[in-house]
Amino acid sequence: MFNRLKKRKRVSAIRQNILPKTRNSKTIVFRLLLLSMLLAGSFYTINKLYMALELFPVEQVRIEGEFEYLDKTLIEKNIAGSTIGGFFDLDIASLRDELMKMQWVEAAFVRREWPDTVVIKIKEKKAVAKWGSAAVLTADGRLFYPPEISQVQALVELSGPDNRHEFVLSEFNKIQNLLVLADIKVMSLSQNERRSWQMKVEGISINLGRKNIYKKIESFAGVYASLIKPQVNKIKQIDFRYTNGFAVVWDTDLAENMRINNANVLNKSQIKADLTLMMETYRNV
Numbered sequence: 223m224f225n226r227l228k229k230r231k232r233v234s235a236i237r238q239n240i241l242p243k244t245r246n247s248k249t250i251v252f253r254l255l256l257l258s259m260l261l262a263g264s265f266y267t268i269n270k271l272y273m274a275l276e277l278f279p280v281e282q283v284r285i286e287g288e289f290e291y292l293d294k295t296l297i298e299k300n301i302a303g304s305t306i307g308g309f310f311d312l313d314i315a316s317l318r319d320e321l322m323k324m325q326w327v328e329a330a331f332v333r334r335e336w337p338d339t340v341v342i343k344i345k346e347k348k349a350v351a352k353w354g355s356a357a358v359l360t361a362d363g364r365l366f367y368p369p370e371i372s373q374v375q376a377l378v379e380l381s382g383p384d385n386r387h388e389f390v391l392s393e394f395n396k397i398q399n400l401l402v403l404a405d406i407k408v409m410s411l412s413q414n415e416r417r418s419w420q421m422k423v424e425g426i427s428i429n430l431g432r433k434n435i436y437k438k439i440e441s442f443a444g445v446y447a448s449l450i451k452p453q454v455n456k457i458k459q460i461d462f463r464y465t466n467g468f469a470v471v472w473d474t475d476l477a478e479n480m481r482i483n484n485a486n487v488l489n490k491s492q493i494k495a496d497l498t499l500m501m502e503t504y505r506n507v
Contacts, residue, residue, distance in 0.1 A: 278308055278337060279309065282339040285342045286343045287344040287345060291368065291374070292346050297342075297344070301321065304316055304320050305317065309338055310334075312340060314333075317340075318331075325347075326347050327345075327346070328346060328347040330343070330344050331344075347360050347366065348361050349377060350378075351377050351379070351394065352371065358374055359380065363387065363388035378409060378410060379411075379412075380394055381410075383414075394408065401423075405447075406423055406424075409423060418430075418431055418432050419431065419435055424454045425454070426450075426454065426457050427458070428460045428462065429460070429462060430463075438462040438468075441462075442460070457471070457472060458472060458473050
C-alpha cells in the first residue's frame, strides 16, 4: 500500500515536471516556424517590389543651369552610363561624382522627380583669366585645365613663375582698378623669374620693371588719353624702367620714315611736345 502511494506521487511529480517542458518546446518550434514563414514572405515581397521598381526606368534627364562654356550634350554623354537603370535604384552620389569630374563644373546637385525624371542642376566655374598656354583661373585664384583652351580666347592672359598664379591674379585686379577710370583694358600681364612685370594694352607692350609698379601705372593712365591713345597704332612698346621718364619704341617702318630714334627716351615734361612734333612729321610724310 505504501509502495503504491509512493509510486503515484512519483508519477504525479514526473508529470508536473515533464508536461510543462514539453509545452515550452512546442511553443519554441512553432514560433521558429512562424518566423521562418514571415521571413520567407518578406523576402518574396521585397523581391517582387524590386522587380516592380525596375518597371520605372529613368526616361528623362533634365539639366539646369546657365552655361557659357559647358555643353549640355557633352554632359548627357558623360553621365549616360550612370543614369541607366530604375528610377528608385539610381545611385545619385555616383552620378554627382561623375559630374564633378568635368573641368568646368563648380558644383552639381542631383534629385529624382516622379515618375521618371532625373533633375541635374550645375553651377559652372567662373573663368576670369587664362594662365599660360593651357590653364584657366577662377575668380578665387584656382587653376583648372579645360579640354579646349580656345573657348576662353577673350580672357586676359596672365603668366608667371610656378605657383604664383594667385599673386599675379591679385596684382592684375589692382592694376586694372587703377586703369579703369582711364578706360584702359589690360590684355595681358606677366611676371618673369626675376619678378619684373610686363603688360600689354591696346597692342602696346609695356615694360614696368620690378619697382614702383603702381606709381608707373598711374603715370601711364594720366597721359594715356591725351598722348598715348592718339598714337596707339604707331607705338610698339613703352619702357618704364627709367627713373624720371619712359622710352617709346615706335613701329620700325614709321620710325624710319619719321627719322626718330627707335628708343627715344622721353620724360614727362617733354613727351607732349615731342609727340606733337612727331605727329606733324607723320602727316607730312
